[in-house]
Amino acid sequence: MARAAKAVQPDFKGVCYAPDGSHETFAAEMSAELGVPFTAMSSAEEMCGASDVIYTQTPGSTTCVEKSWLKPHATIICSGSDQPTKQEIPTDILKASKYVSDLTKQTSKVGELRSAIADGSMTEADVYAEIGEVCNGSKPGREGDELIVVDLTGTGAQDAAIGQVAWEKMG
Known part of the structure; x- marks a missing residue:
């Protein structure tokens, strides 16, 4: 990252x-x-206080940030090893954010969204957009100082595209 x-x-x-x-x-x-x-x-708190963009990369089931630590306009990109027990981000952050998934059906099962659905703080309908909608311009990305969470669980098509770009850059 x-x-x-x-x-x-x-x-x-x-x-x-x-x-x-x-x-x-x-x-x-x-x-x-x-x-x-x-x-x-x-500390994680000190790191968050100094960050506009935060990348989380854990496989853990313990959250690693707190809402009070974040700048109001922070962007959090969650790209840890996803599994049904992982939860890097507290659900109050997810609910307060402009939440973007790579694939909502997937993030609802193995991504951060799973925990928010389980505790009733969010549903799939609360997802602002899938990343492809932001990338293709059908939905705007940042529109001000909002908190944004991007939950990347990994998709075959995205992994293939990333691999192709890496191959071309290295070739």
């Missing part, structure tokens, strides 16, 4: 946190590789 961010926003400043302490090494490696400042933060 840091490499992708560099490709679209060359002058970004990265911050990171990992509860196992690996963020110190990650920050040093990404700073050296990408040539942009990367700072290891002392």
Whole structure:
């Protein structure tokens, strides 16, 4: 994700946190590789407070952010290892956000949406858009300072397209 961010926003400043302490090494490696400042933060709360865009990449069943930690205009991109027990994001954040799924039927089963449906705070009808609708322009993306959550569970077509772009860039 840091490499992708560099490709679209060359002058970004990265911050990171990992509860196992690996963020110190990650920050040093990404700073050296990408040539942009990367700072290891002392907590997830500190990292969120310094971030406009947050990438979560966990397989965990314990949430890793809290709504009170977020900037009002934050974008959270959830791309961890999805499974029926995973929940990176608390459901109050999902409900308060402009929620975008890759495939709603899939995120309702193995993505973040599953937990919000289970606790009754959201339904599939509360999904703002699927990512393809934003990409093709049929629904607008950011329209102001709203909180946005993008839940990426992985789809075969998207994975193939990403793989094709990577192949072309490396070839």
